[in-house]
Amino acid sequence: MSKMRRLIDIWLYINRVKRFTAQEIGVKFNISLRTVQRDLLELTEMGVPFYSEVGRNGGYVMLNNEVLPPISFTEEETASIILTYESLKQYQDIPYKIEIDSVIRKLLGQVSEPLQKKLLSLKDYVLMKIPNRKEENPFLREIFQAAIIKQQILFSYDSLREQKDKTAVPLGIYSENGYWYFPAYDLLYERISLFRVDRVKSIKGGESIDINLPTIVEWMNLKKQNVDENTCTLVLQISRRATRDFSNSFFDFSKITWNENGTGILLQEISENEFQYIASLIATFGSEAKILAPQKLKDILILKLKKTISLY
Template identity: 30%
Template structure:
């Protein structure tokens, strides 16, 4: 059984910092010899600790080190595995290998009664989504590139065919079954669907001026856009309350700033509400919805006309 001091040393050690045995001894109020025995024991256990010799030497751990074990209560363990059940439904989840690791290796270390409890709970809970093909390395690479302010190159399946793109990602977000990556491409900010990307490569080129995803989202109202006003029916408002885009609906009305570049996307989302929503303003969005409705109706008019003529 690992003692609390050694566990604390594991938590303290950071690949970005170097510690001497004396510094650790003073921190934990024990002798240098005791600390050296602790460090030897951690190395024997497989903790990736290495020594830098010399006047400025000390102890470091490898960046991809094994972190301290989870210490969870039974309720926390149950909650963790329910979260894993949910995450299993999200395709391409970054660093998704953790699901398999926890579901198998950590699960096997739990007491038998907790394992039985988790197995029983799985029979009584479901998340009604449709998981797609998992390619988590793609989202992991994009997220890493965003954090490190590095550019990425990839082939993108656009409407007019496959094209090569180089851009600086702000981050990624998951919405309505898809991952999206807003990125700076030359002088423009474009939104890419991750499932349409191929042959992704993280480049060495860095740009420290690239904003974080959270900053970009907060600045959304400052982008070139217009105020959109929607009027929902009572039933439509209940549906909208569960929609990430329109969840701020209040008294059956929704107001928000929508960039003009996203009018087509917004119009298609509104079509899914059918008669449960009306665009009050602006006229441009009203027209987008009207045209899409006309195009949809035209397909049926043509079908009925062909049947009548035959």
């Protein structure tokens, strides 16, 4: 094994175990204590963050801010990382905005000047369009980190009608239509509720608790499977033009059965609790869509349109 390969293997090992002794490293990698001391000194000079503990049971302890060993990327791999990060930067707030800028600088700093220019030009040819929202999300990172360690958070939440104090454990964060959301287990009501991150006005971290909660992906899958008591089937006649121009992800256009005349029928299960919201969405289609059922949703849409017409 080459010396560099051994140093990287030791680096990965101490990153994983956190606490270690020179004797332990010597046995693990079949090297002498003198070689261990030289290797640890070189790792220190490379910036690996650990310190020695004195005393009878002394050894070494890794600091929390782990630094990974050097990794080589191909041009295509570097381009994919930069494009992914640049697309995330289109959000006003993301959990690791400062770190993303740092990663891109480090990647570009390792390549030649011609390749730097080529990689920097990539963002001029790819664009992921995300709705531009003015609402700020100052607590996005805290909520994300609390989800990872199952930490309860105490936060003040603006529910539009009133501001409420909540204590909950976040499951994670997700973005939809330019907004950030987080489902969280409400400790008072013992249920999972959905919150919008920009409506959190203050936050305070609590203790991590041992509780069996689904991941955000599991929660979303369960949400799709659960059938609401007030669920009914939406039957919507819609044109191809409407599906092309519509940016909201609420309707599942993959379920449309298309006719030869360019119109199709969408059958989708919807909740009566969302009728007002759904009617507002369908109103944006104008003459490109028509509700065939349920009648109650038709009536709500008609009333909305009448109120709009009365303004003129």
